[in-house]
Amino acid sequence: MIKEEFRLDNQLCFRLYTASRLLTQAYHPLLSVHGLTYPQYLVLLVLWEKDAQPVNDIAKRLFLETNTVTPLLQRMEKEGILIRTKGKKDARQMIVSLTEKGRDLQNILAEVPSAIGNKVICKSVTPENAPELFRKLDDIIASLSGSTTRT
Amino acid sequence: MIKEEFRLDNQLCFRLYTASRLLTQAYHPLLSVHGLTYPQYLVLLVLWEKDAQPVNDIAKRLFLETNTVTPLLQRMEKEGILIRTKGKKDARQMIVSLTEKGRDLQNILAEVPSAIGNKVICKSVTPENAPELFRKLDDIIASLSGSTTRT
DNA sequence: GTTATTTATATCGTTCACGATGAAAATATA
DNA sequence: TATATTTTCATCGTGAACGATATAAATAAC
Numbered sequence: 207m208i209k210e211e212f213r214l215d216n217q218l219c220f221r222l223y224t225a226s227r228l229l230t231q232a233y234h235p236l237l238s239v240h241g242l243t244y245p246q247y248l249v250l251l252v253l254w255e256k257d258a259q260p261v262n263d264i265a266k267r268l269f270l271e272t273n274t275v276t277p278l279l280q281r282m283e284k285e286g287i288l289i290r291t292k293g294k295k296d297a298r299q300m301i302v303s304l305t306e307k308g309r310d311l312q313n314i315l316a317e318v319p320s321a322i323g324n325k326v327i328c329k330s331v332t333p334e335n336a337p338e339l340f341r342k343l344d345d346i347i348a349s350l351s352g353s354t355t356r357t
Numbered sequence: 358m359i360k361e362e363f364r365l366d367n368q369l370c371f372r373l374y375t376a377s378r379l380l381t382q383a384y385h386p387l388l389s390v391h392g393l394t395y396p397q398y399l400v401l402l403v404l405w406e407k408d409a410q411p412v413n414d415i416a417k418r419l420f421l422e423t424n425t426v427t428p429l430l431q432r433m434e435k436e437g438i439l440i441r442t443k444g445k446k447d448a449r450q451m452i453v454s455l456t457e458k459g460r461d462l463q464n465i466l467a468e469v470p471s472a473i474g475n476k477v478i479c480k481s482v483t484p485e486n487a488p489e490l491f492r493k494l495d496d497i498i499a500s501l502s503g504s505t506t507r508t
Numbered sequence: 509g510t511t512a513t514t515t516a517t518a519t520c521g522t523t524c525a526c527g528a529t530g531a532a533a534a535t536a537t538a
Numbered sequence: 539t540a541t542a543t544t545t546t547c548a549t550c551g552t553g554a555a556c557g558a559t560a561t562a563a564a565t566a567a568c
Contacts, residue, residue: 208405208406208463209463209467209470211470211471211474212402212405212406212463212470213402213406214399214402214403214406214418216470217402218380218477218482218487218490218491219377219380219381219384219395219473220399220402220419221491221494221495221498222373222376222377222380222494223377223380223381223395223399224419224420224494224498225373225377225494225497225498225501226370226373226374226376226377226378227377227420227525228420228497228498228501228502229369229370229373229374229497229501230370230374230525231501231525231526232501233370234526234527238527243552243553243554244370244374244554245553245554245555246553248365248371248374251363251364251365251368251371252365254359254363255359255363255364255365260516260517261516261517261518262515262516262517267365268371268375269375269378269379270554270555270556271555271556271557272516272517272518273517273518273519273520273555273556273557273558274554274555274556275517276517276518276519277518277519277553277554278553278554280518281553293516296515296516296563296564297516297562297563297564298515298516298517298562298563298564299515299516299517299563300516300517300518312359312360312363316360319360319362319363319367320362322370323362325500325501326369326497326500326501331369331493331496331497335493336369339369339490339493340369340372342482342486342490343372343373343375343376344372345482346376346379346380346477346482347372347375347376347379349476349477350376350379350380350382350383350476350477351379378555381555382555382556385556385557389557394522394523394524395524396523396524396525397523411546411547412546412547412548413545413546413547421524421525421526422525422526422527423546423547423548424525424526424527424528424547424548424549424550425524425525425526426547427547427548427549428523428524428548428549429523429524431548432523444546447533447534447545447546448532448533448534448546449532449533449534449545449546449547450533450545450546450547451546451547451548
């Protein structure tokens with residue numbers, strides 16, 4: 207007999223992992239028609255909020271490592287969505303800036319958030335209980351984002 | 358000015374994605390010492406519940422495609438954790454069965470669930486509100502798992 | 509000012525995820 | 539029975555994730 211703690215139905219991580227994957231899949235048709243992936247879309251969200259950021263700031267905002275973000279940005283640069291220029295004050299930094307094309311994507315993708323919202327909102331997450339769910343997820347993220355450096 | 362729906366702080370998917378990644382990272386030190394990855398651990402959970410399952414059943418239980426699960430299982434077979442044998446009734450199926458080593462891992466990893474629980478439970482998810490969070494995530498998964506086949 | 513350390517990116521290797529495609533076996537249909 | 543279709547798994551290519559390592563620039567220590 208399997209121990210109760212090992213049951214898949216008792217796993218928080220599996221739920222988060224599955225929900226994350228399925229929701230990312232829901233983005234796929236909306237983004238792929240514009241040649242974007244979901245992590246690339248996240249980079250756009252970051253840069254739309256604040257343009258011209260060093261790689262490190264983008265990585266930190268997304269809780270990712272630079273070795274994940276760098277190749278991602280290189281692909282986006284190749285697509286003409288952004289440009290990477292050496293920092294003037296600090297030559298180690300690569301400043302990532304949106305191109306015209308990158309800025310335009312904000313209009314082109316204008317319907318994405320509501321389209322996603324419609325896929326999820328009806329059955330499960332309502333505008334009323336969403337903040338509470340957000341708070342819990344933020345809590346989980348906060349409790350884990352500090353302690354992951356330790357082994 | 359960025360539209361409100363585009364703000365990273367208003368994204369459900371980004372929260373799920375981040376929480377999932379960080380929690381998976383929390384598993385890493387506990388699993389890697391035994392040569393396991395998190396998805397491989399999930400396969401173990403599935404097989405501990407019910408041994409000798411075809412690839413398809415394992416994939417469906419994890420909401421994954423067989424083209425993700427197959428190479429994963431091949432690696433685990435190479436590690437001697439499981440064996441894959443052709444189905445007798447249906448020769449198309451590959452029946453995945455735990456080896457002695459695979460079954461033993463249940464004892465070896467006995468402390469993993471509580472170790473993970475300790476990393477998360479204190480600040481955010483308490484035993485009291487966990488079921489509610491589980492229900493919401495299950496709701497999201499249910500609402501998305503059906504509609505993903507459509508483009 | 510020279511050396512050591514830290515910081516910011518980049519590169520590399522491995523393992524997922526997943527769309528697309530292929531091969532073989534089972535089932536349905538003619 | 540012969541052919542068509544579906545099902546099951548495998549293979550391939552691409553893009554993340556991430557640990558480990560490398561490189562160059564900035565900062566600290568001497």
